[in-house]
Amino acid sequence: MGFEGIGASVRRKEDVRFLSGKGNYTDDIDRPGQLYAYIKRADRPHAKIGGIDTAAASAAPGVVRVFTGADMAAENIGGIPCGWQLHNQDGSPMAEPPHPALAVGKVRHVGDPVAVVIAATKQQAKDAAELLAIDYTDLPAVANLKDAVAAGAAEVHDGVAGNICYDWAIGDKAVVDGVFAGAKHVVKLDLVNNRLIPNAMEPRVAIGDYDTSSGDFTLYTTSQNPHVIRLLMGAFVLHIPENKLRVVAPDVGGGFGSKIYHYAEEAIVTWAAGKVRRPVKWTAERSESFMSDAHGRDHVSTAEMALDAEGHFLGLRIVTLANMGAYLSTFAPAVPTYLYATLLAGVYKTPVIYCNVKAVFTNTVPVDAYRGAGRPEATYLLERLIDVIAHDTGLDKIELRRKNFIPADAFPYQTPVALEYDSGDYQTTLKVGLKNAGWDGFEARRTEARSRGKLRGIGISTYVEACGIAPSAVVGSLGARAGLYEVAEIRVHPTGSVTVFTGTHSHGQGHETTLAQLVVSQLGVPFDQVEVVHGDTAKIPFGMGTYGSRSLAVGGSAMVKAMDKVIAKGKKIAAHLMEAAVEDIEFKDNVFTVAGTDKSKTLTDISLAAYVPHNYPIEELEPGLDETAFYDPKNFTFPGGCHIAEVEIDPETGVVEMVNFTAVDDVGRVINPMIVEGQVQGGVAQGIGQALMENCNYDQSGQLLSGSFMDYTMPRANDIPNMSVATENTMCTHNPLGSKGCGEVGAIGSPPAVINAVVDALKDYGVRHLDMPATGAKLWSIIQAATPRMAAE
Amino acid sequence: MYDFAYQKPGSLADAVKVLSGDPDAKALAGGQTFIPVLKQRLNKPSTVVDLSKLGLSGITVSGDKIVIGAMTRHAEIASNADIKAKIPGLAHQASLIGDEAVRHRGTMGGSLANNDPAACYPSALLALGGTVKTDRRTIAADDFFQGMFTTALEQGEIITSVELPVPQKSAYEKFRNPASRYAIVGVFVAKFASGVRLAITGAGQGGVFRHTAMEKALSANFSPDAIGGIVTSSDDLNSDIHASSEYRAHLIGVISKRAVAKAA
Numbered sequence A: 001m002g003f004e005g006i007g008a009s010v011r012r013k014e015d016v017r018f019l020s021g022k023g024n025y026t027d028d029i030d031r032p033g034q035l036y037a038y039i040k041r042a043d044r045p046h047a048k049i050g051g052i053d054t055a056a057a058s059a060a061p062g063v064v065r066v067f068t069g070a071d072m073a074a075e076n077i078g079g080i081p082c083g084w085q086l087h088n089q090d091g092s093p094m095a096e097p098p099h100p101a102l103a104v105g106k107v108r109h110v111g112d113p114v115a116v117v118i119a120a121t122k123q124q125a126k127d128a129a130e131l132l133a134i135d136y137t138d139l140p141a142v143a144n145l146k147d148a149v150a151a152g153a154a155e156v157h158d159g160v161a162g163n164i165c166y167d168w169a170i171g172d173k174a175v176v177d178g179v180f181a182g183a184k185h186v187v188k189l190d191l192v193n194n195r196l197i198p199n200a201m202e203p204r205v206a207i208g209d210y211d212t213s214s215g216d217f218t219l220y221t222t223s224q225n226p227h228v229i230r231l232l233m234g235a236f237v238l239h240i241p242e243n244k245l246r247v248v249a250p251d252v253g254g255g256f257g258s259k260i261y262h263y264a265e266e267a268i269v270t271w272a273a274g275k276v277r278r279p280v281k282w283t284a285e286r287s288e289s290f291m292s293d294a295h296g297r298d299h300v301s302t303a304e305m306a307l308d309a310e311g312h313f314l315g316l317r318i319v320t321l322a323n324m325g326a327y328l329s330t331f332a333p334a335v336p337t338y339l340y341a342t343l344l345a346g347v348y349k350t351p352v353i354y355c356n357v358k359a360v361f362t363n364t365v366p367v368d369a370y371r372g373a374g375r376p377e378a379t380y381l382l383e384r385l386i387d388v389i390a391h392d393t394g395l396d397k398i399e400l401r402r403k404n405f406i407p408a409d410a411f412p413y414q415t416p417v418a419l420e421y422d423s424g425d426y427q428t429t430l431k432v433g434l435k436n437a438g439w440d441g442f443e444a445r446r447t448e449a450r451s452r453g454k455l456r457g458i459g460i461s462t463y464v465e466a467c468g469i470a471p472s473a474v475v476g477s478l479g480a481r482a483g484l485y486e487v488a489e490i491r492v493h494p495t496g497s498v499t500v501f502t503g504t505h506s507h508g509q510g511h512e513t514t515l516a517q518l519v520v521s522q523l524g525v526p527f528d529q530v531e532v533v534h535g536d537t538a539k540i541p542f543g544m545g546t547y548g549s550r551s552l553a554v555g556g557s558a559m560v561k562a563m564d565k566v567i568a569k570g571k572k573i574a575a576h577l578m579e580a581a582v583e584d585i586e587f588k589d590n591v592f593t594v595a596g597t598d599k600s601k602t603l604t605d606i607s608l609a610a611y612v613p614h615n616y617p618i619e620e621l622e623p624g625l626d627e628t629a630f631y632d633p634k635n636f637t638f639p640g641g642c643h644i645a646e647v648e649i650d651p652e653t654g655v656v657e658m659v660n661f662t663a664v665d666d667v668g669r670v671i672n673p674m675i676v677e678g679q680v681q682g683g684v685a686q687g688i689g690q691a692l693m694e695n696c697n698y699d700q701s702g703q704l705l706s707g708s709f710m711d712y713t714m715p716r717a718n719d720i721p722n723m724s725v726a727t728e729n730t731m732c733t734h735n736p737l738g739s740k741g742c743g744e745v746g747a748i749g750s751p752p753a754v755i756n757a758v759v760d761a762l763k764d765y766g767v768r769h770l771d772m773p774a775t776g777a778k779l780w781s782i783i784q785a786a787t788p789r790m791a792a793e
Numbered sequence B: 001m002y003d004f005a006y007q008k009p010g011s012l013a014d015a016v017k018v019l020s021g022d023p024d025a026k027a028l029a030g031g032q033t034f035i036p037v038l039k040q041r042l043n044k045p046s047t048v049v050d051l052s053k054l055g056l057s058g059i060t061v062s063g064d065k066i067v068i069g070a071m072t073r074h075a076e077i078a079s080n081a082d083i084k085a086k087i088p089g090l091a092h093q094a095s096l097i098g099d100e101a102v103r104h105r106g107t108m109g110g111s112l113a114n115n116d117p118a119a120c121y122p123s124a125l126l127a128l129g130g131t132v133k134t135d136r137r138t139i140a141a142d143d144f145f146q147g148m149f150t151t152a153l154e155q156g157e158i159i160t161s162v163e164l165p166v167p168q169k170s171a172y173e174k175f176r177n178p179a180s181r182y183a184i185v186g187v188f189v190a191k192f193a194s195g196v197r198l199a200i201t202g203a204g205q206g207g208v209f210r211h212t213a214m215e216k217a218l219s220a221n222f223s224p225d226a227i228g229g230i231v232t233s234s235d236d237l238n239s240d241i242h243a244s245s246e247y248r249a250h251l252i253g254v255i256s257k258r259a260v261a262k263a264a
C-alpha cells in the first residue's frame, strides 16, 4: 500500500464509483409512487401577472395538481430567505424585497418560476404546462447595471428606489481623498468583471418525499450544504421543524458555488409532496439551469491608485456596481462586500483604501458566489490596475509589485480593509513563478512567434485570497445570519475501523480521500479502513457544508479536534487496561504504550474494550469510542501566489491561444498533492474560461441570449494548455493543520494573468485595457481600429 | 418532446409513402439536429420515420465521381480511404463536425436536408458542384440550397445519395463558433480542370453561397495571393453575439486564403 497519510498522492477513493458509472446522484434516486414536477417559468424579463388559468392544465392526462404562487401564499409559505443582511452607509438595512418561491403578482426575470404542474410522468407534466394560460402585461425591464442605475430606470421591485439594494462603503473616504490630492501619480481604470453561468456538469435536481405514517419530510437535493438547506427551508419557508425534515445531498456532480443556495424548486417539491402525499421529483433541463442557477461575478468598477514618484502605492479608491439579479440569493449581499472589498489590499502594503459598493437589482437571474466569489473580482481589479500603472508610468510591472509587496516578516499583517493576514511569502511565490515560467527568456519567444506571424504576450498576477470561511463571530458582526464553524464526528468501531461524519460536503473535491488521509496520519488507521460520510442531515451532525475553500481548513480542523478527543479517551482506557497512570500513556501509529515499558495496546484493543466494557473503568468513563468536535476558525485563511500566462494571438483573426500557464500557489499544508494539483488546474481552467470565452449575454430587453451551450462558450480541454502547477507553502498559523485551502485559487489568480498577457501581446497596438472575455471578435476589432493609426505613424 | 408515432420502414417506397401521405410526418436520419429540436418541442411530428433500414449508407467510387449514400455517417466520410485520397477537403471537413458522438450518428443526407446556415457539408456540395439524388429526381447543387434551412426538397422527398465530382484539388477551412463549434465562416475550395469553385458557409444570411469574385481570380491563378485584394461586402452577412457581419466579411478573406493555401 505504501504511505497513505498526510502528504501522499493517494488515488481518489470515490473515482472508482464515479468513473464506472456507479455514483449515486440525486437524479438516480426514485421514490416509490413518485410524481414529477414541471416548473413553468417566465419567458419574459418583467411582467405583471393578471391571472393564471390552471383549469385546462389541471384536467390534462396524468396531472395530479397544479400550484401557483397564490396557492403557496394562501398557506403562508415564506419567501426564499437571504442569508446575509448588509447595511447602507447611513446605517439603515439593505432593501430585502420578497422572493416568493412561485411568482406572486409579477415575474422579474426570464426563468422566474410561475407555476408547478405535478403529474404521473415528466412528459405529462410538461404537456400540461403548455395549457397554463398566464395573463401577462409586460413591463419595462432593466437588463444590466448601467441601465438599472440610470435616472428614470424601470424598478425591479416596487419601492426599491433606483434599484439599489444597498449602498455600502469601507474605509475613510476623506482620508483617502486627501492622499489622492497630494499624490505624484494617480492612475485610473474603468473595468467590467463579466457575468458567468456556472454550468456544473450535473443539473440541479430536487425530490420532496412525505412519509404519511410519521409526517416526516425528506428532501433529496443537489446541494453543497444540506444542513443549511434544512435550516433555511424548514425554518423560514415551509415551517417544518427540523426533527421532521431530513435533507440528503448524495453524490453531487459539481457545484462551484451554484449549489450552495436554497432554491425555490427545493421548497416547491417538498411542500408539494406534503400536499399530494406522494414523492415529487424535479430535474432541471440544461436550458433551465442557464436561467435558474445563480450566476456569478457581474461588476462594473472604477479603480484609482495614488502613487509616489517611485511607484509606492499610497492609496486606492474604488467604486463598484454589483449586480444582484432580480432577487437576493442566499449569500449574494456578502459577495461584493465582505468577500471582495476586504480583499482590495491584495498582496500589497497600500496604506489606505476606500471602496464604495452599490448592489443593484436587475431583471436577470440572481447572482451569487461562484468559484472564488468576490476574490476573483478584487484580484482582477488590482492586478489589471497594476499593469495599467506600469503602462501609464513606464515603471516595470514586476518591480512595481515587488516594491509594494507585504514583506514575509510583516505577518501577521493588518490590512486597512479589516483582514489580518496570518502568513505568506509573496516574494518567494513570485520568484519561483518567474523561474518556472521562464519569464526572463520571454522576449526570445516573442520574437520567434513574430516570425510565425503571431503576437505573443506574457502576463502575471500576484494575489492573495481569503477563504477557510469563517470565524462565526466575525461574520455575524458583518451580517451573516448563520455561524460558519464546522463539525466532525469520529466513530471508532469496535474492531478499530473508523467512520468520519463530516459537516462538509464533497461534490467533486475528493473529501472521501483527503479526509481519510487525516485519519491515517493521526490515528494510524489504514486508509481502506476509513469511511467518510457526508451529505445527509440524518447521519451527520449540524455542519455548514462546502464552499469558500473551507472543507479542509475548517472541517479538517474539526476532525483533528475530534481525533484528539478519541486519543484522550483511548489513553484513559489504555491506562486502565495496562494498569498505568494516564499521564504515562503515549499514542503513536495506532498504538498506545506505557512510556518507558514494552507494554502496549493497539487502537483496536482499546475500541473493543470500549464497546465490550467487561474490564473497563465504567465508574469514571462512558463506554464507546465516538467523539464529536465543533471547530470555529479563529481567522480566515490566506492562500496566495503567482500566476503567469502566455498567449499567442493570430492578428488576422484576433483569436487567442493559451500557450503556457504557470501557477505557484501557497495553500498551506498539502494533504494530497495530486488533489491540490487537480483543484488548481480546474480553477485555472475556469479562470481561462472567464478571461477568454465565457460571457452571460442578456440583450437590452432582458432576454438571455447565451441560454445554451450553442451560445455560452465553455472552455474545452483543448482550450487549456499544459500547466505547470507548483506550491511554495507557508503554514496557516491558526488552525491545527496549517492548511489554507486550494479550491478557488486557480479561478482567483488566473483571469488577470491571462488578460495581462493579452494586453502585453497587443502592446504595439496601443492597448491599455480591454474587458473580458478576450474573444477573437473583440481583439480583431481592436487590432483593426489600431492598424490605420499605426500605419500613419 | 411531444408524443409521436415511430416507424422504421424497410423500403424506400414505404418511407416515401408515409412521408408523402402525411404532412406532419418527418424523416429521422442521425438525429443530431432533429432530436434536439424535438427535445426543445420546436417540432411536433405525427410520425417519425427512421431512415436507417433503407440501405442508404455507403461510399462508392464510380469513374470520376464519388457517390455517398444519404445515411453515411460523418465518421465514415472522415475516415474513408477513397475520400481521403480523392476529395481530402471533404474528409477533413467531416472530421471537424461536432464531436465523436455526433460524427458517429450524424449523416450527410441529414445535414444537407437541414441546410443549417452554419453547417459544413453545404459548402462541399456547392463547391464541388455535386448533385443530390432523391427518391424521385436529381437536383444540382446550385439549385438545391434555397436560403437558410430551406432546400429544393418537396414534402416527403428523401435524399438517397449525393454524387460528387472528384476535383484536382480541394480543401476546407473552418473558423469555428467558439461556443457551438459550427462554422462562423467555413470555406470549401475545389479546383477542377474547368475552373475553381469556392463556397462559403456560416456567414451568409441566405445560407451557403459561392464567392464568384474569388472563383474568377482563382481560376486564373490558384494561389492565396490571387484573392488577397478581394474585399467581401458585409451587407448580406450574419451578425450575432459571436461575430459581427464586418468580422465575418473579413474572415471570409482570411479563411479563403488559408483554404487555398491548404489545397494548392
Ligand SMILES: Cc1cc2nc3c(=O)[nH]c(=O)nc-3n(C[C@H](O)[C@H](O)[C@H](O)COP(=O)(O)OP(=O)(O)OC[C@H]3O[C@@H](n4cnc5c(N)ncnc54)[C@H](O)[C@@H]3O)c2cc1C
Binding pocket: B026, B027, B028, B029, B030, B031, B032, B033, B034, B035, B051, B070, B071, B096, B097, B098, B099, B102, B105, B106, B107, B108, B109, B110, B111, B113, B114, B116, B118, B119, B120, B121, B153, B157, B158, B159, B160, B180, B181, B182, B183
Ligand atoms: C453538438 C453538435 C455539434 C455539431 N456540429 C456541427 C458542425 O460543426 N458542423 C455541421 O455541419 N454540423 C454540426 N452538427 C450537426 C450534425 O452534423 C447533424 O448530424 C446534421 O446537421 C444532421 O444530420 P442528421 O443525420 O443527424 O439528421 P437528423 O437530425 O436526423 O435530421 C435533420 C433534418 O433532415 C431531415 N432529413 C434527414 N435525413 C434526410 C434525408 N435523407 N432526406 C430528406 N430529409 C432528411 C430530417 O427530417 C430533419 O428535418 C452538430 C450537431 C451537434 C449535436
